[in-house]
Amino acid sequence: MDQNSELNLIDRAVDLVLNGHTLDEETLYTLTDVDSPAGIAALLDGARRITEKYSDRRFDTCSIVNARSGRCSENCKWCAQSAHFPTGCETYDVVPADEALHVAAYNAQRGIGRFSLVASGRAVGGKALDQMCAILKQAKEQDGILTCASMGLLSAESLQKLWDNGVRRYHCNLETAPSFFPTLCTTHTIDDKLRTISTARQIGFEICSGGIIGMGETRRQRMELALTLRQVDPASIPINILSPIKGTPLENTELISEQEILITVALFRFAHPTTQIRFAGGRARLSRQAVLRAMQIAVNGAIVGDLLTTIGSTIADDKLLATEAGYTF
Numbered sequence: 001m002d003q004n005s006e007l008n009l010i011d012r013a014v015d016l017v018l019n020g021h022t023l024d025e026e027t028l029y030t031l032t033d034v035d036s037p038a039g040i041a042a043l044l045d046g047a048r049r050i051t052e053k054y055s056d057r058r059f060d061t062c063s064i065v066n067a068r069s070g071r072c073s074e075n076c077k078w079c080a081q082s083a084h085f086p087t088g089c090e091t092y093d094v095v096p097a098d099e100a101l102h103v104a105a106y107n108a109q110r111g112i113g114r115f116s117l118v119a120s121g122r123a124v125g126g127k128a129l130d131q132m133c134a135i136l137k138q139a140k141e142q143d144g145i146l147t148c149a150s151m152g153l154l155s156a157e158s159l160q161k162l163w164d165n166g167v168r169r170y171h172c173n174l175e176t177a178p179s180f181f182p183t184l185c186t187t188h189t190i191d192d193k194l195r196t197i198s199t200a201r202q203i204g205f206e207i208c209s210g211g212i213i214g215m216g217e218t219r220r221q222r223m224e225l226a227l228t229l230r231q232v233d234p235a236s237i238p239i240n241i242l243s244p245i246k247g248t249p250l251e252n253t254e255l256i257s258e259q260e261i262l263i264t265v266a267l268f269r270f271a272h273p274t275t276q277i278r279f280a281g282g283r284a285r286l287s288r289q290a291v292l293r294a295m296q297i298a299v300n301g302a303i304v305g306d307l308l309t310t311i312g313s314t315i316a317d318d319k320l321l322a323t324e325a326g327y328t329f
Contacts, residue, residue, distance in 0.1 A: 001030075001033055001034070002036075003036040003038050003039060006033075006034045006035075006036055006038070006039030006042070007038065007039060007042055009027070009030060009031065009034070010031070010034065010039065010042045010043055010046050011042075011046075012027075013027055013031060013046065013270060014046040014049060014050065017050050017270065017273050018049065018050065018053055023270060023271065025227055028223055028226070028227065028267070028270060028271055029220060029223055031043065031223075031267060031270060032219045032220050032222075032223045032267060034263075040259070040263060043263065043266050043267075044262055044263070044266050044293075044297050046266070046270070047265070047266035047267075047269040047270060047297045047298050048296055048297050048298075050269050050270065050273050050298075051269055051296075051297065051298050051300065052326075053273075054273045054274045055274075055300045056276075056300065057326065057327050057328055058327065058328045058329075059295075059300060059301060059302070059318075059322035059325075059327035059328065059329050060113060060114075060236070060276050060278065060300065060301035060302075061111075061112045061113050061114070061301065061302060061303075061304045061318070061329070062112065062113060062114035062115070062116055062148065062278075062301070062302075062303055062304070063103060063104070063107040063112050063114070063115050063116070063303065063304060063305040064115075064116045064117070064118050064150075064303055064305070065095060065099075065100045065103050065104075065115075065116070065117055065118070066095070066118055066119075066120075067094060067095045067100065067117035067118060067119045067132055067135075068092070068093060068094055068095070068119040068120050068121060068124065068128065069081060069089065069090050069091055069092050069120055070083070070089050070090060070091030070092070070120055071083050071091050071120065071121075072120040072121050072122070073121065073122050073187065074121075074122055074185065074187045074188060075185060075186060075187045076175070076184060076185045076187075077184045077185065077215075077248055077249040077250050078175075078184065078212055078215055078242060078245070078248060078250050079245075079248065080245045080247070080248065081120040082248070085247050085248045085249070086247045087245055087246065087247035087248060088247065093128065094128050094131045094132065095117075095135075097131070097134065097135050097138070100117065100135045100139070101135060101138060101139055101142070103115070103305070104139035104142075104143050104145055105139075105142065105143050107145070107304075107305055107315075108139075108143035108144065108145040109143075110315050111329065112145070112304060112305070112315070113145070113146055114145065114146045114147070114148055114169070115136075115139050115143075115145045115146070115147055115148070116147070116148035116149060116150060116169075116171065117132050117135060117136060117148075117149055117150070117151070118149075118150040118151075118171070119132065119150065119151045119152070121151075121152055122152050122153055122187070122188065123151065123152040123153045123154050123155070123158070124151035124152060124154070124158070125154075125155075125158060129151070129158055129161060129162075130161075132149070132151070133161055133162060133164075133165040133167075134165070136149065136162070136165055136166065136167055137165040137166050140166045141166075146168065146169070147166055147167045147168070147169075148167060148168075148169040148170070148171055148208065149162050149167050149169075149170055149171065150170075150171035150172065150208075152172075152196075153172075153188060153192050153193070153195075153196045154170075154196060154199075154200075155199075156199050156202075156203070159196075159199055159200050159203050159205070160203055163203050163204060163205065167205070168204075168205060168206060169205060169206040169207070169208055169235065169236070170197075170200040170205040170206075170207060170208070171207075171208040171209065171238075172193050172196050172197050172200070172207070172208075172209055173193075173209055173210055173211050173212070173238065173240075174190055174193055174194075174209055174210070174211055174225060174228060174229060174232070175193075175211045175212055176211050176212065176215060176217055176221065176225055177217060177221035177222070177224035177225045177228065178190045178224065178228055179221060179224060180215075180216075180217045180221050180224075184215060190228070193209075194231065194232070197209060197232050201233075206234075206235040206236075207232055207233070207234045207235060207236075208234055208235065208236040208237075208238060208278075209229060209232045209234045209236075209237065209238075210229070210234070210236075210237040210238040210239050210240070210278070210280070211225050211238075211239070211240065212240040212241070212242050212281075212282075213239060213240070213241060213242065213256060213260075213261065213264050214241055214242035214253070214255065214256030214260075214261075214282075215242050215250060215253065216250070216253060219260070219263070219264070219267075222264050222267065222268075223267055223271065226267065226268050226271040226272065227271060229271075229272070230271070230272075234275060235275070235276060236275070236276040236277075236278050236301060237268060237272060237275055237276065237277050237278065238278045238279075238280035238303070239264070239265060239268065239277060239278065239279060239280060239299070240280045240281040240282050241256065241261060241281070241282030241283060241285070241286070242255075242256065242282060243281065243282045243284075243285065255285070258286060258287065258290040261286070261290065261294065262290065262293055262294055262297060265277060265294050265297055265298040265299055266297050266298055268298060269297065269298035276300055276301045277298050277299050277300060277301065278299065278300075278301035278302055278303065279291070279294065279299050279301070279302040279303070280302075280303050281303070283302075283313075284313065288321070291321055292321055292324060292325055295321060295322060295325035295327070296325045296326070300327065302318060302322075304318045
């Protein structure tokens with residue numbers, strides 16, 4: 001595709017989205033082929049225009065606590081917590097309630113909108129689930145913060161227990177394109193995830209679901225993920241950037257470039273004009289300018305928190321960036 005064809009394609013796509021139309025798969029996949037400097041600039045600017053029209057201008061924030069760490073039975077090649085790989089990650093059972101509640105209170109006092117417990121393992125159940133439900137219920141009642149959970153491939157019964165304790169958003173990442181997922185994990189499938197999400201939605205949960213970029217997938221496969229997420233209709237799409245972890249099979253994976261990250265968030269905005277797109281893990285290695293540009297283009301939410309060393313920024317930093325990008329915080 002020559003430069004003029006790229007620019008014409010992008011102009012048509014932007015006009016369609018701004019006029020309320022949903023782009024078809026052929027158009028979205030063709031957008032992944034844009035590679036001229038002028039075409040890439042137009043793609044990023046088009047996503048910015050879409051975001052400015054449809055995005056809530058309040059930057060959506062959430063905080064997380066790793067509620068159970070390590071010894072995971074699943075063999076996801078990117079993950080430090082898998083028992084299959086010698087990563088030396090910290091391992092513990094359910095986090096002490098007072099520690100988790102301190103994080104919830106700290107962030108609620110600073111205007112952070114959501115608090116989530118994230119737990120390792122295929123699925124949380126039994127006493128561990130009861131303990132986590134109690135933490136989430138208390139956080140919501142004491143701090144007025146919205147609560148979320150990320151606890152694996154839960155049954156309808158377990159999801160209902162979370163709902164009954166006040167949780168209203170469930171997180172389950174698809175992680176990557178269906179065509180690429182089997183090369184990265186064989187202990188569960190995309191379909192397993194979609195079934196969990198469907199059950200959660202039937203109960204009434206909003207869904208938070210996205211993935212990780214930079215694991216060796218193609219740009220077209222990133223669009224495949226974005227299109228698969230249309231089946232999920234998530235309220236929030238978290239985008240993680242792979243930080244290769246020593247001991248995992250992906251430890252020597254070449255880092256995805258900042259430009260490719262910006263192109264990816266732009267493509268996700270074309271595919272999901274009105275959905276919250278959220279920076280999650282991995283953004284610590286990005287330059288300040290790249291994070292700011294991503295916010296201007298498409299990213300209108302993030303996992304934040306002064307007490308989370310994996311975030312690599314402070315609440316004050318994120319507030320400043322979001323404000324500079326044109327959001328309220």
